[in-house]
Amino acid sequence: MKEQGNTQHSLLKILIALLLLAAAFFGYRHFFPARVVTVGFIYDNDETAPYSYNFYLAQETVQKTYQDKVRTVMCSNVLDEHIHLAVEKLAAGKCDIIFTNSYGNIRDLAPRYPHIQFCQASFDPVPKEAPANYHTFKGEVYQGRYASGVVAGLKLKEMIQKGKIRPEEAKLGFVAAFPYPEVISGFTAFLLGARSVVPQTVMYVKYTNIWDSYTLEKACAEELLEEGSVILSQHSDTVGPAIACEESYAKDVYHVGYNIDMTDAAPHTSLAGTRINWTPYILGAVKAVMDNKPIEKTVAGTVHPNQDMSAGFKENWVEMTRLNTAVLPEGAQEQLKETIQNLRDGKVQVFRGDYTGVNPNDPKDTVDLRGGFTENKDSSVSSFHYILKDVVTVLQ
Structure with a gap:
């Protein structure tokens, strides 16, 4: 009986050893699946x-x-x-x-x-x-907007140097969905980026009051082009503004995109774009x-x-979309790289300068940007909601 017990005990030990070997061979997760x-x-x-x-x-x-x-x-x-x-x-x-x-x-x-x-x-x-x-x-997409604005400013500078426009004709157009802080913050940063290169730059804004309407966005873009804007951007959800620029590319107008790469939709006029990653x-x-x-x-x-x-x-939550080297001005890629690095390092305070902003819903609510304004200081939600006097015009 004792020998039989020893034999059973030995067999049990062998069985356990074989199971352990099998677990090692087939993998622990085969026997103990990880949580999905x-x-x-x-x-x-x-x-x-x-x-x-x-x-x-x-x-x-x-x-x-x-x-x-x-x-x-x-x-x-x-x-x-x-x-x-x-x-x-x-x-x-x-x-x-x-x-x-x-x-x-x-x-x-x-x-x-x-x-x-x-x-x-x-x-x-x-x-x-x-x-x-x-x-x-x-x-914090205002950073991408500012960087995109620098690209637009470099294109405006090139157009001025080539005699295609005069400095006083450095006009941006912006197709905006709603007058929300997120949208206002974005187009203001875009303008300030452009003005860091061409200080005479001004902007015209047209609201669609809807997030995605190809027809309305394209119509607003066409109106901005008629008003004399030579570079358009947008905070709206279709390629309508890009198509409007592409159809007018013979007039030397350009586009800066948002959310997606719009180069395929506007190969002759798309400069660059930015998106939240x-x-x-x-x-x-x-x-x-x-x-x-x-x-x-x-x-x-x-x-x-x-x-x-x-x-x-800095954390790659914001990034640029494809750069259209076919129409980018010389040196734009290097300048853009430097701008992004400065934003990463905190060397640029986007909302700063000799500007006064006015709340469109309350004229008594103003901000003096000579002291600077820190976006996303306390929240991921944009809070800059001021229209810059003398340099931003909202079209009705």
Whole structure:
């Protein structure tokens, strides 16, 4: 009996050893599968639309980077008022973290799903005592706007030097969706970038009062060109303004894009562009959930109150799109590189100069930029909402 017991004991030891060898051979995860994090995305538009496309690029990068460690799911064309339906669907699909570019009220939905982290592209300052599982984020895109403005200014300088325009004809046009701080901050930074090269530069702005309307954006662009603008840019969601410039390229007009590379749409007139790169934040936030760590302590960027984050060129949250070397002025690439490095190093305060800004909704609310203005100081949401006197004209 004792020998039989010893034999059984020996067989058990051999069996355990074989299992350990098998685990080493086939991999630990074959026997103990790692947790798969389910990542949800809610888009306010089709993923091919310029604004949502940038988020879709981040979604693809998440899947490519983490492979079988994650599963990504998405809901597209979600109206703000139907955001709760998309959240319900993704929550039922066992999502661990959900990202959205929608303006829908995610903040009030988050407490219903405490096991899910919600990350929303910010559009409004987060109030005090935001839910612990609600986060906001946005790139400090005024930096990209300023850099784009420098490119526009260099083109204006070239046009002046070649006698194509006089200094007093250095006019920018801007197709703007709404008179929101995010939009005003952007076109002001664009103008200030241009004026750092050509101080006589002025800007004309035309609002569409809608985010995406190809027909209306193109019509506003055409009106700006008729008003004498020689370089256009935009904060709107279609290539309408780029097409308007391309159709008028014989008149020596140019375009600076936003959100996506517009060179293919305007090969003769597109100079450059800028966009928010959502990937660094989204990759970092997913990694935080995978490692069961706080998002704000995992992602590189500036942390504001209430789980809010922002960053610019330094953390690659903002980047330039393709430069069209066929129409860029000589030396523009080098100058742009230097400008971006100065922005990375904090050597440029964009909103500074001998300017007075006026709140379009309250003329008594003004700002003197001789003392400077720090954008995104306390929030990822843009706060500069002033129209610069004498150099910016809003067309009705």
